[in-house]
Amino acid sequence: xxxxxxxxxxxxxxxxxxxxxxxxxxxxxxxxxxxxxxxxxxxxxxxxxxxxxxxxxxxxxxxxxxxxxxxxxxxxxxxxxxxxxxxxxxxxxxxxxxxxxxxxxxxxxxxxxxxxxxxxxxxxxxxxxxxxxxxxxxxxxxxxxxxxxxxxxxxxxxxxxxxxxxxxxxxxxxxxxxxxxxxxxxxxxxxxxxxxxxxxxxxxxxxxxxxxxxxxxxxxxxxxxxxxxxxxxxxxxxxxxxxxxxxxxxxxxxxxxxxxxxxxxxxxxxxxxxxxxxxxxxxxxxxxxxxxxxxxxxxxxxxxxxxxxxxxxxxxxxxxxxxxxxxxxxxxxxxxxxxxxxxxxxxxxxxxxxxxxxxxxxxxxxxxxxxxxxxxxxxxxxxxxxxxxxxxxxxxxxxxxxxxxxxxxxxxxxxxxxxxxxxxxxxxxxxxxxxxxxxxxxxxxxxxxxxxxxxxxxxxxxxxxxxxxxxxxxxxxxxxxxxxxxxxxxxxxxxxxxxxxxxxxxxxxxxxxxxxxxxxxxxxxxxxxxxxxxxxxxxxxxxxxxxxxxxxxxxxxxx
Numbered sequence: 001x002x003x004x005x006x007x008x009x010x011x012x013x014x015x016x017x018x019x020x021x022x023x024x025x026x027x028x029x030x031x032x033x034x035x036x037x038x039x040x041x042x043x044x045x046x047x048x049x050x051x052x053x054x055x056x057x058x059x060x061x062x063x064x065x066x067x068x069x070x071x072x073x074x075x076x077x078x079x080x081x082x083x084x085x086x087x088x089x090x091x092x093x094x095x096x097x098x099x100x101x102x103x104x105x106x107x108x109x110x111x112x113x114x115x116x117x118x119x120x121x122x123x124x125x126x127x128x129x130x131x132x133x134x135x136x137x138x139x140x141x142x143x144x145x146x147x148x149x150x151x152x153x154x155x156x157x158x159x160x161x162x163x164x165x166x167x168x169x170x171x172x173x174x175x176x177x178x179x180x181x182x183x184x185x186x187x188x189x190x191x192x193x194x195x196x197x198x199x200x201x202x203x204x205x206x207x208x209x210x211x212x213x214x215x216x217x218x219x220x221x222x223x224x225x226x227x228x229x230x231x232x233x234x235x236x237x238x239x240x241x242x243x244x245x246x247x248x249x250x251x252x253x254x255x256x257x258x259x260x261x262x263x264x265x266x267x268x269x270x271x272x273x274x275x276x277x278x279x280x281x282x283x284x285x286x287x288x289x290x291x292x293x294x295x296x297x298x299x300x301x302x303x304x305x306x307x308x309x310x311x312x313x314x315x316x317x318x319x320x321x322x323x324x325x326x327x328x329x330x331x332x333x334x335x336x337x338x339x340x341x342x343x344x345x346x347x348x349x350x351x352x353x354x355x356x357x358x359x360x361x362x363x364x365x366x367x368x369x370x371x372x373x374x375x376x377x378x379x380x381x382x383x384x385x386x387x388x389x390x391x392x393x394x395x396x397x398x399x400x401x402x403x404x405x406x407x408x409x410x411x412x413x414x415x416x417x418x419x420x421x422x423x424x425x426x427x428x429x430x431x432x433x434x435x436x437x438x439x440x441x442x443x444x445x446x447x448x449x450x451x452x453x454x455x456x457x458x459x460x461x462x463x464x465x466x467x468x469x470x471x472x473x474x475x476x477x478x479x480x481x482x483x484x485x486x487x488x489x490x491x492x493x494x495x496x497x498x499x500x501x502x503x504x505x506x507x508x509x510x511x512x513x514x515x516x517x518x519x520x521x522x523x524x525x526x527x528x529x530x531x532x533x534x535x536x537x538x539x540x541x542x543x544x545x546x547x548x549x550x551x552x553x554x555x556x557x558x559x
Contacts, residue, residue: 040100041086044254046261048208049088050218051079052249054444056088056103061224061241061262070103074447074467078120078130080164081252082142083279088252089128089142091117093448093466096128096142109145113138115498116450116464118250119159121207123183124167124277132463133158134179134188152186156503158455161251163207165215167276170230172204172217174455178227178235184276194227196237203459206251210259211283213271221245228267238266248443248462256283258294265295340458343429343436346506350404352527358402360524361385371397372431376513385520386416387513394460398428398510399525405506406530410480410491412522413511420446420471422518424479427453428508434458436504440481440490441512446470449479451490451500463500468492476521484528 042049048059050066054073057066076097079090088099089108093115096108117130123139129150131137137153140146157179159171169181178191198219206218215227217237224241240263256279259265269291275281287294350358361367368380376395377388387395404426413422423441428434438453439460450465471477480491486505490498509525511518 042101044257046257048260049252050206050249052246059243064242073105075444077118077250079250079252080121080128081254082122084126091130115466118462119162121162121164153181153188160203160205161207163209164255165209166213166273170215174203174459192233194235194237205249208251208253209255211256212269212287213273226266231273240264258287340435341433346403346429348403349506350527356527358525358527362522372400373397387518390515390517393514395513396510398508403507406484406528408482408526409509410524411520412476412478413518413520414474414476416517418473419516421514421516423512425512426509427504438502449492464498466497
């Protein structure tokens with residue numbers, strides 16, 4: 001992410017101050033932290049904000065860059081701009097957080113909601129709506145901390161972010177479908193596939209709205225689109241800006257402010273949808289009356305031609321994975337995202353009547369022969385299986401010979417430096433595609449334990465997370481997954497820290513790292529009876545066969 005000088009959040013004049021004056025910071029009832037300092041709120045100015053793996057930034061479309069705001073924080077998401085007090089609110093795990101105009105993040109309270117919300121915005125009543133791509137939708141009163149479930153919206157739609165356009169939330173799924181969530185009728189609509197989006201699709205991690213009922217979304221590879229026709233069955237996307245590619249990100253904006261300088265409003269000032277509040281009506285009227293002064297035209301440069309999608313090799317060997325779309329390391333060029341092949345069937349699932357250890361290894365020089373290298377630079381030594389590459393994301397090896405759907409997988413590992421982003425994966429249907437596979441790994445330089453899965457196109461979708469103390473260099477941690485069909489328990493250092501439900505079931509298991517050198521000192525895979533609920537380790541004899549192979553593989557790349 002390119003960085004330019006931080007702007008003074010308070011010095012920029014309000015074009016529409018008379019209409020969009022933001023109330024002073026509201027005293028927060030029932031919250032254990034003090035209200036934000038006077039002058040620390042964001043003015044309701046034109047501005048598209050994003051939190052990019054914990055770093056708050058503002059889009060500068062004229063220069064196709066981001067202006068960073070404040071320090072880099074542990075990753076948070078489901079962010080929205082609250083008009084009532086001028087602060088950004090979001091979620092990290094189960095913790096509600098508030099961010100001021102210096103980028104300072106303050107914990108407000110831990111909420112009784114499922115961990116890891118990443119889709120969010122404020123509704124017209126000033127309540128923060130959060131979900132996990134539609135799952136477990138809740139409204140949160142950030143003053144009183146009252147939580148209200150919204151079962152009418154609680155269905156997975158793969159929407160990574162939502163934005164409030166005149167009382168209706170809109171979001172775009174990873175396959176380019178526009179969804180709406182009406183705050184009055186509580187009706188969810190799958191509107192239509194959006195025309196004008198690239199054929200090679202990926203996550204649309206940020207969504208914004210402005211005065212005049214304008215809807216914008218940000219594609220993770222950096223393109224900014226305005227969506228018109230969102231009230232019809234033929235929504236259309238128009239490229240109106242570009243920015244650096246991002247990884248985990250989320251968007252927020254003041255919906256009463258006009259579009260930011262440098263972005264075109266392709267359908268003019270008249271709102272496509274009717275305002276539902278007095279403030280939104282005034283904002284639309286102001287925008288219409290002053291459109292000639294405000295409007296600016298953006299002329300996007302031609303979009304580069306997409307590289308051809310890799311094909312499986314004729315002999316059925318390893319599929320050539322590229323970057324996962326989760327980001328790029330500090331010394332890496334941006335990775336090229338591609339849609340993955342469809343998930344194939346899972347064959348020859350292991351079935352047992354008693355707990356049976358299928359594989360256990362503390363690693364020796366020949367242990368790498370037990371694994372299929374998907375990407376990265378892996379080597380096996382006495383006492384360790386090591387992934388050496390620190391440049392890219394999702395370096396993967398798969399355990400050869402076993403497909404399971406009821407099992408316990410456990411790995412003990414440490415980082416060779418102070419960055420530990422190691423983990424495990426499972427439900428990997430084949431070596432041809434990662435679509436549908438599930439991942440449990442450390443992220444944010446080891447400050448977050450998260451879990452998620454790759455969608456049907458192979459793009460990572462986070463399901464949940466919990467903050468942890470980042471392990472020091474060479475400090476071993478133990479990570480385990482106990483899986484019964486699509487029900488997963490997450491164990492960290494022996495304690496259960498979360499549960500989740502996967503979309504797919506069954507497949508191969510493996511190890512995964514990102515931008516860190518990880519040393520695995522022990523890995524075990526235990527098959528469980530389909531009716532078992534035990535999370536204890538089996539004492540059965542290991543059935544894993546020893547194989548011989550070369551001890552070092554240097555397959556550079558990202559999966």
